Amino acid sequence: MNALVATSRNFKRAAQLLGLDSKLEKSLLIPFREIKEKNKEEISVILLNAQYPKMMVVWHLLLGSGFSMTMQEVPHEGGIRYHPEVDPDEVNALAQLMTWKTAVANVPYGGAKGGIGCDPGELSISELERLTRVFTQKIHDLIGVHTDVPAPDMGTNPQTMAWILDEYSKFHGYSPAVVTGKPVDLGGSLGRDAATGRGVLFATEALLQEYGKSISGQRFVIQGFGNVGSWAAQLISEKGGKIVAISDVTGAIKNSNGIDIPSLVKHSKENRGVKGFHGGDAIDPASILVEDCDVLIPAALGGVINRDNANEIRAKFIIEAANHPADPEADEILSKKGVVILPDILANSGGVTVSYFEWVQNIQGFMWDEPKVNNELRRYMTNGFNDVKEMCKTHECDLRMGAFTLGVNRVARATMLRGWEA
Numbered sequence: 001m002n003a004l005v006a007t008s009r010n011f012k013r014a015a016q017l018l019g020l021d022s023k024l025e026k027s028l029l030i031p032f033r034e035i036k037e038k039n040k041e042e043i044s045v046i047l048l049n050a051q052y053p054k055m056m057v058v059w060h061l062l063l064g065s066g067f068s069m070t071m072q073e074v075p076h077e078g079g080i081r082y083h084p085e086v087d088p089d090e091v092n093a094l095a096q097l098m099t100w101k102t103a104v105a106n107v108p109y110g111g112a113k114g115g116i117g118c119d120p121g122e123l124s125i126s127e128l129e130r131l132t133r134v135f136t137q138k139i140h141d142l143i144g145v146h147t148d149v150p151a152p153d154m155g156t157n158p159q160t161m162a163w164i165l166d167e168y169s170k171f172h173g174y175s176p177a178v179v180t181g182k183p184v185d186l187g188g189s190l191g192r193d194a195a196t197g198r199g200v201l202f203a204t205e206a207l208l209q210e211y212g213k214s215i216s217g218q219r220f221v222i223q224g225f226g227n228v229g230s231w232a233a234q235l236i237s238e239k240g241g242k243i244v245a246i247s248d249v250t251g252a253i254k255n256s257n258g259i260d261i262p263s264l265v266k267h268s269k270e271n272r273g274v275k276g277f278h279g280g281d282a283i284d285p286a287s288i289l290v291e292d293c294d295v296l297i298p299a300a301l302g303g304v305i306n307r308d309n310a311n312e313i314r315a316k317f318i319i320e321a322a323n324h325p326a327d328p329e330a331d332e333i334l335s336k337k338g339v340v341i342l343p344d345i346l347a348n349s350g351g352v353t354v355s356y357f358e359w360v361q362n363i364q365g366f367m368w369d370e371p372k373v374n375n376e377l378r379r380y381m382t383n384g385f386n387d388v389k390e391m392c393k394t395h396e397c398d399l400r401m402g403a404f405t406l407g408v409n410r411v412a413r414a415t416m417l418r419g420w421e422a
């Protein structure tokens, strides 16, 4: 199912549960600002001397997507994705998800997302730098400390944020708070790199506790071993969770006795992927989501759990570390099977939460130590989980609708307080 159709369907169900005014409902789905399919040629020009002269780079960008919680005057926040499958509908869906996510996390931001359709694995470091700098030249007037703050997502990382910061500063003066997820040496926050994975750990602990379980003793399967998947794997295994299978784009590894995660991290850095790791058996990456386990953590692409495979899933819990890994048709099938899903806008909100901490530190000009970042993150994740549970009780719904009603209600209430006219 198209990502935007799926996300909007969840939004509409939440609006119905909340009894939202139909005009307000419509208005909340309209992006505040949308920029897409800018000049494809301009971006491809920068790759002319590259090793891959035929590669077509198309980019789409959507910033400041539809939300009204904080209106235009405070920043929209969200990751910039570099991936071959980036398309406008997906970026729009991701921006919409950011909107409800920032509201669930209770941070004073709107949602945004940007994307460039390219394969970062096929680009040299200098091509990536040029791509990022040209991209920043196009958007420098639209981003800003108090307007729109980019952060890392799939295919981007602290280095990408450093280039954006540097290029932006040429136009507007040095402003570290214009991006989050940047290197600590340039004013990034301690703990941001691990934050999304750590948030996944805290959210998983909170959910398992509801069922009288803990991380220790549970068997986990993780799809994706990038920033989010690898940190989630490390932190979960430190807590005694057994990671029995992991995949990335290069392949998949299975070991029913538990994969040695620090060794896999080392292997993956040295070999650019999990393929060839000797601490387990190679399996077909296509089967990763249906491997036998207690907890499944999709931490890569969206739309991977759908009506074609939902029935085959054997996990009892799904923690959505990725954005929109499961569509509404899969939700329905999984719910009938009794599978409990912790939705993305809660489960992976640790990233944007620590991005907010980073922005606050930059504005204050005062750096927090790592225990403070991690303790605050735990507090935000726990509050988010408890607030979602309350909504589940009020609206007699599952965790997905609990999270959506929480996020949408906060945005709608703020919009009405500002004086929205029907």
Ligand SMILES: NC(=O)C1=CN([C@@H]2O[C@H](COP(=O)(O)OP(=O)(O)OC[C@H]3O[C@@H](n4cnc5c(N)ncnc54)[C@H](OP(=O)(O)O)[C@@H]3O)[C@@H](O)[C@H]2O)C=CC1
Binding pocket: 079, 121, 152, 153, 154, 155, 156, 196, 223, 224, 225, 226, 227, 228, 229, 247, 248, 249, 250, 272, 273, 285, 299, 300, 301, 302, 321, 322, 323, 348, 349, 351, 352
């Ligand atoms: N970074 C963040 O702070 C946040 C990220 N997210 C979400 O988490 C997810 C992962 O993001 P992040 O970890 O940052 O991205 P990364 O680019 O760091 O890592 C992505 C991982 O997914 C793997 N991958 C890509 N395609 C596939 C596939 N078809 N099958 C299996 N694995 C695949 C990549 O493999 P390879 O490296 O081999 O290409 C890589 O291991 C995304 O959905 C993102 O939106 C959500 C909140 C915050």
Ligand SMILES: O=C(O)CCC(=O)C(=O)O
Binding pocket: 077, 078, 079, 080, 098, 101, 150, 151, 152, 153, 180, 181, 323, 348, 349, 351, 352, 353, 355
């Ligand atoms: O840190 C951020 O603001 C971005 C996080 C993000 O892109 C996401 O939550 O999907």
